[in-house]
Amino acid sequence: MEPVEDEAGQLLGVLTDPDQLVRAVASGRQRGADLDVRRLELRWVSIKAGLRLQVVSLDEHQAHTSNLTPQEAPAQVEELLAMPFASWHVETPTETIQVRVTKKGRKLVSRSGRVATEPHPADRDHDRTKARFLSPDEEFLEVLGITTDGGRVRAARRDKYMQVEAFVRALDPVVPPARDAARTAGRPMHVVDLGCGNAYLTMAAYDWLSRRHGLEIDVTGVDTKAQAREHNANVAARLGWSEHMVFVAEGIGAVELETPPDLVLALHACDTATDDALARAVRWGAPVILAAPCCHHDLQRQLKDVGTVPEPYGLLDRHGIIRERFADVLTDALRAAILRLLGYRVEVIEFVGSVHTPRNTLLRAVLTGAPPTAGQVQEYRRLVGDWQVTPALAAALGPELAALHA
Numbered sequence: 001m002e003p004v005e006d007e008a009g010q011l012l013g014v015l016t017d018p019d020q021l022v023r024a025v026a027s028g029r030q031r032g033a034d035l036d037v038r039r040l041e042l043r044w045v046s047i048k049a050g051l052r053l054q055v056v057s058l059d060e061h062q063a064h065t066s067n068l069t070p071q072e073a074p075a076q077v078e079e080l081l082a083m084p085f086a087s088w089h090v091e092t093p094t095e096t097i098q099v100r101v102t103k104k105g106r107k108l109v110s111r112s113g114r115v116a117t118e119p120h121p122a123d124r125d126h127d128r129t130k131a132r133f134l135s136p137d138e139e140f141l142e143v144l145g146i147t148t149d150g151g152r153v154r155a156a157r158r159d160k161y162m163q164v165e166a167f168v169r170a171l172d173p174v175v176p177p178a179r180d181a182a183r184t185a186g187r188p189m190h191v192v193d194l195g196c197g198n199a200y201l202t203m204a205a206y207d208w209l210s211r212r213h214g215l216e217i218d219v220t221g222v223d224t225k226a227q228a229r230e231h232n233a234n235v236a237a238r239l240g241w242s243e244h245m246v247f248v249a250e251g252i253g254a255v256e257l258e259t260p261p262d263l264v265l266a267l268h269a270c271d272t273a274t275d276d277a278l279a280r281a282v283r284w285g286a287p288v289i290l291a292a293p294c295c296h297h298d299l300q301r302q303l304k305d306v307g308t309v310p311e312p313y314g315l316l317d318r319h320g321i322i323r324e325r326f327a328d329v330l331t332d333a334l335r336a337a338i339l340r341l342l343g344y345r346v347e348v349i350e351f352v353g354s355v356h357t358p359r360n361t362l363l364r365a366v367l368t369g370a371p372p373t374a375g376q377v378q379e380y381r382r383l384v385g386d387w388q389v390t391p392a393l394a395a396a397l398g399p400e401l402a403a404l405h406a
């Protein structure tokens with residue numbers, strides 16, 4: 001590190017240049033200084049009103065967001081740079097700039113080529129070419145225990161970090177229909193995470209949508225565990241996000257929402273809880289659904305019980321492991337088919353490398369309202385008929401499927 005005379009001037013240039021600033025974080029307090037703000041986060045966002053420098057400041061209790069026009073930004077940023085923060089972390093497309101004020105008040109600056117995170121060895125080649133959607137020095141990751149206070153992903157949490165990062169990446173292309181639905185309804189976008197567990201994805205989606213997209217977001221996290229609700233509500237309070245987040249201890253099948261969701265998420269909701277999530281999302285008329293299913297047992301059990309396999313597919317049922325894998329494939333193929341029959345455009349993708357989870361299939365569905373063709377209805381009915389199975393999702397959406405004309 002080397003002392004730099006005019007760092008504030010250089011930083012001002014970077015922070016106020018939308019082509020230069022990826023994100024900046026100011027944190028800590030200089031020795032003996034008075035500072036109410038715990039942390040500042042800056043990034044350029046494109047919102048309906050145009051390009052804005054979004055400044056999120058966190059005090060002990062909550063987060064305050066302001067969106068500055070390019071004309072307002074220089075004067076405001078100058079004031080922010082004059083505040084007695086102990087450090088600034090600034091990312092540009094090509095480098096990371098760290099400014100640290102020593103106990104004696106000396107300003108030390110270091111610059112390094114930008115590496116947003118340490119990739120898993122298995123991802124290294126891939127990671128070289130893509131920037132992270134979820135930077136490890138986001139405060140919420142530390143509060144959730146995914147990273148250390150130095151912004152390093154904990155080894156034991158790396159897989160979860162990679163899953164959540166990849167999920168948010170997969171979410172990004174389908175933000176517009178969810179955003180437009182919320183705009184049409186004239187309210188903040190409502191994101192519902194079903195089977196949210198410790199809310200890693202819930203918080204990441206909130207962070208990404210509110211800060212990167214500059215959207216007003218309300219989030220509901222649903223999980224049967226009361227302890228998850230307590231934990232998640234505490235995390236939201238620590239982050240100053242409580243105003244926008246509600247956690248309920250309820251079953252997916254029973255939860256009642258005051259506002260319909262614009263976006264439904266489900267990451268590894270166990271077994272048929274994924275089907276409950278898809279069925280609820282369909283009945284709520286959710287414009288966008290993303291579900292990464294977890295373990296599947298439902299069709300495995302049914303295939304085993306039925307015992308008779310349609311000719312000539314006996315080989316698919318002969319060995320336990322092949323039956324299991326076939327049941328997985330059949331389950332997800334039927335889930336996608338059912339969503340299509342009920343008016344969704346569906347993609348089935350591998351959202352994260354299998355090294356991070358073997359449960360790496362993602363159903364990404366956008367409501368178009370297009371009615372199915374008679375051929376699609378027949379194809380689906382023939383498949384479940386031949387295999388003599390009733391997928392849990394079909395059972396949950398029985399009336400909707402029965403009403404379809406072949």
Ligand SMILES: C[S@@+](CC[C@H](N)C(=O)[O-])C[C@H]1O[C@@H](n2cnc3c(N)ncnc32)[C@H](O)[C@@H]1O
Pocket residue numbers: 194195196197198199200201222223224225228250251252253266267268269270273276294
């Ligand atoms: C494997 S964890 C995944 C948690 C979180 N989505 C994640 O990826 O970190 C599955 C979660 O779903 C919850 N869950 C399972 N069945 C549920 C149901 N029917 N209703 C609500 N929550 C359910 C469990 O309590 C658990 O927290």
